[in-house]
Amino acid sequence: GQSLEQPSEVTAVEGAIVQINCTYQTSGFYGLSWYQQHDGGAPTFLSYNALDGLEETGRFSSFLSRSDSYGYLLLQELQMKDSASYFCAVRDRANFNKFYFGSGTKLNVKP
Amino acid sequence: DGGITQSPKYLFRKEGQNVTLSCEQNLNHDAMYWYRQDPGQGLRLIYYSQIVNDFQKGDIAEGYSVSREKKESFPLTVTSAQKNPTAFYLCASSGDKDYEQYFGPGTRLTVT
Numbered sequence: 001g002q003s004l005e006q007p008s009e010v011t012a013v014e015g016a017i018v019q020i021n022c023t024y025q026t027s028g029f030y031g032l033s034w035y036q037q038h039d040g041g042a043p044t045f046l047s048y049n050a051l052d053g054l055e056e057t058g059r060f061s062s063f064l065s066r067s068d069s070y071g072y073l074l075l076q077e078l079q080m081k082d083s084a085s086y087f088c089a090v091r092d093r094a095n096f097n098k099f100y101f102g103s104g105t106k107l108n109v110k111p
Numbered sequence: 112d113g114g115i116t117q118s119p120k121y122l123f124r125k126e127g128q129n130v131t132l133s134c135e136q137n138l139n140h141d142a143m144y145w146y147r148q149d150p151g152q153g154l155r156l157i158y159y160s161q162i163v164n165d166f167q168k169g170d171i172a173e174g175y176s177v178s179r180e181k182k183e184s185f186p187l188t189v190t191s192a193q194k195n196p197t198a199f200y201l202c203a204s205s206g207d208k209d210y211e212q213y214f215g216p217g218t219r220l221t222v223t
Binding site for chain 1: 146169214217
């Protein structure tokens with residue numbers, strides 16, 4: 001099976017950097033994804049790590065270490081609009097169309 | 112504009128009634144998915160379809176049914192056998208970048 005753990009809530013100030021961690025226990029997976037979801041809205045894709053290392057997309061970066069069963073999402077130059085929930089998800093190795101999501105981290109950005 | 116539409120946004124039903132949630136996409140994506148989200152929780156996979164006329168159960172398929180007669184459409188029926196149907200239901204699709212899922216706006220179903 002697949003199990004992903006994230007902190008339930010993180011608070012940071014505007015302009016700061018915040019890291020949202022995701023630790024997992026899996027029976028094998030292809031890659032780690034990150035999604036953003038504003039309250040009541042649809043999740044939107046942020047990034048995907050198929051390989052170990054850092055992927056950078058503008059203010060957002062994502063990191064994966066398979067040996068440590070760990071990944072994180074790094075948000076830089078925080079803006080108020082970044083206040084949302086962030087989910088990590090793994091893609092199952094046995095069936096690459098199955099995705100398992102963590103329970104999400106609610107990020108509160110304060111002025 | 113290409114995207115995924117779900118209707119209705121809010122749905123209210125009495126216990127014991129079946130209800131069908133609509134999901135349509137014009138992204139020309141082969142794969143489509145249904146997820147359920149409960150308050151403060153992540154997304155749980157109900158059903159997925161990789162191609163027309165084929166679909167597979169996810170982890171919480173009991174009490175749900177789907178069909179995939181057209182590439183663009185993947186309706187979900189919540190049957191009276193689903194014990195706790197009240198939830199936020201999200202439909203998604205993926206294309207060539209099959210790791211990237213595009214989500215619809217969701218349907219919030221309340222059953223009383």
